[in-house]
Amino acid sequence: MLPSVDIIIVNWNAGDQLRDCLAAVASSDCQEYKLDKVIVVDNASRDRSLEGLDDLNLPLDIIRNTENKGFGAACNQGASIGRSDYILFLNPDTKVSSDSIDKAVNCIRDTAHQQVGVVSIQLVNSQGEIQRNCARFPTPLNIWCSILGIDKLVVNKSTSYIMNDWNHQNSQPVDHVIGAFYLIRRDIFQALDGFDETFFVYFEDLDLSYRVHKLGWSSYYLADAISFHKGGGTSESIKATRVFYSLRSRMLYGYKHFNPLQANAIALASLSIEFASRMIFSLLRLSPSQAQETLSAYTKLFANIPEIYRAVRQQSIAK
Numbered sequence: 001m002l003p004s005v006d007i008i009i010v011n012w013n014a015g016d017q018l019r020d021c022l023a024a025v026a027s028s029d030c031q032e033y034k035l036d037k038v039i040v041v042d043n044a045s046r047d048r049s050l051e052g053l054d055d056l057n058l059p060l061d062i063i064r065n066t067e068n069k070g071f072g073a074a075c076n077q078g079a080s081i082g083r084s085d086y087i088l089f090l091n092p093d094t095k096v097s098s099d100s101i102d103k104a105v106n107c108i109r110d111t112a113h114q115q116v117g118v119v120s121i122q123l124v125n126s127q128g129e130i131q132r133n134c135a136r137f138p139t140p141l142n143i144w145c146s147i148l149g150i151d152k153l154v155v156n157k158s159t160s161y162i163m164n165d166w167n168h169q170n171s172q173p174v175d176h177v178i179g180a181f182y183l184i185r186r187d188i189f190q191a192l193d194g195f196d197e198t199f200f201v202y203f204e205d206l207d208l209s210y211r212v213h214k215l216g217w218s219s220y221y222l223a224d225a226i227s228f229h230k231g232g233g234t235s236e237s238i239k240a241t242r243v244f245y246s247l248r249s250r251m252l253y254g255y256k257h258f259n260p261l262q263a264n265a266i267a268l269a270s271l272s273i274e275f276a277s278r279m280i281f282s283l284l285r286l287s288p289s290q291a292q293e294t295l296s297a298y299t300k301l302f303a304n305i306p307e308i309y310r311a312v313r314q315q316s317i318a319k
Contacts, residue, residue, distance in 0.1 A: 003084075005035055005084050005088055005101065006036050006078075006083075007037070007090055009021060009041070010092070011045055011049055014045070014049045015047055015048075015049050016049075017092050019052065021091075021092045021095060023056060024095040025101075026058050028098055032106050033086070036059065037081070037082050038060050038061070039082065040060065040061070040063070041078040042062065042065060043068040043074050050064070061081065063081075065077075070197065070201055071200070072195030072199050072204035073195070075089055076194040084186060086105065086108065086185060088101065088181070089179055090180070091181070093230035094227050094229045095227065096227045096228075097226050097227060099225065100181075100225045100226060103225035104120075104222060105183070113220060116217065116218050117188045118177060118182060118184045118188075118217070118218075119177070119220050120133065120178060120181050121223075122226045123226075123229035130169065132162060132168055133168070133180065134175075135163055135178075135206060136174075136176070137209075138161040138257075140262040140266065142157075142160055143250065145160065147266070147269050149277060168221070170223050173220050174221045176206050176209035179204070179205030181227055181229075184208075185217075188212060191215065192208065192211050195207075195208055198315055200245055200249070201249065203246075203250060206253065239293050243294070244296075244297040244301050247270055247274075248308060250266075251266065251267045251270060252308065252311055254266040255315060270301075279294055
């Protein structure tokens with residue numbers, strides 16, 4: 001009997017990318033699994049990305065939110081209406097190859113990978129370049145290196161949690177695989193209560209991978225299967241907002257997984273040292289737009305401090 005798979009796609013103003021993503025799924029071989037549902041969770045998009053999807057040959061469900069609930073919350077929402085053996089979280093800016101999902105499902109079911117709980121595949125951009133989409137679990141040290149910009153000068157496992165020092169050309173176990181293509185066993189996802197919704201966007205997949213690891217399972221990067229991934233997602237056009245949520249989520253990750261002293265030091269450095277370094281870098285590059293984006297991001301971050309404090313308290317209660 002073939003295992004079943006639900007595909008969850010969170011959409012926010014993805015435009016034609018969403019249809020292209022779904023069309024690629026519809027063209028998949030689907031020989032090694034049964035596709036139960038393709039669930040699109042729309043986070044109050046204002047474009048026309050949901051139009052014209054009815055003619056696709058897919059078991060398609062669309063959830064239309066009246067507000068943007070965030071990536072993790074929308075993923076949980078989509079997963080809650082399915083019953084499949086496996087859940088594939090897929091970004092709308094991806095286009096899978098015909099055999100991508102087959103190979104990923106075969107990998108996670110392989111008896112040699114009995115402790116593998118999460119699988120992702122090789123992602124390539126429009127130039128055919130392999131994206132460095134795997135990561136180590138962050139440590140206070142490599143986050144400090146990121147704050148100080150050391151990770152851009154010296155790339156190794158001590159200075160960066162993003163695995164830029166590895167070419168991603170071979171398959172191997174890793175700490176974390178990016179959420180753009182994230183195949184997970186449903187029983188693990190449910191045992192962990194899914195994504196932590198205090199992360200609005202960014203770090204929610206990294207947090208889940210860490211909790212998968214703590215539960216005794218591993219993540220696996222499969223280089224033999226390939227998908228196109230544009231990268232940047234649909235937040236590419238709102239860079240200040242993207243910087244804000246990235247910094248916010250990194251601070252929340254620190255408070256959740258590091259001790260209070262380490263987390264407070266990272267938060268304070270993010271709000272002071274990193275702000276100054278980003279502004280200096282923008283000015284040295286003679287980039288007024290980048291300086292304005294930095295100012296805008298940090299204005300939002302400072303205004304959000306009370307909400308971050310409430311989220312940290314919520315995480316502490318949930319532990």
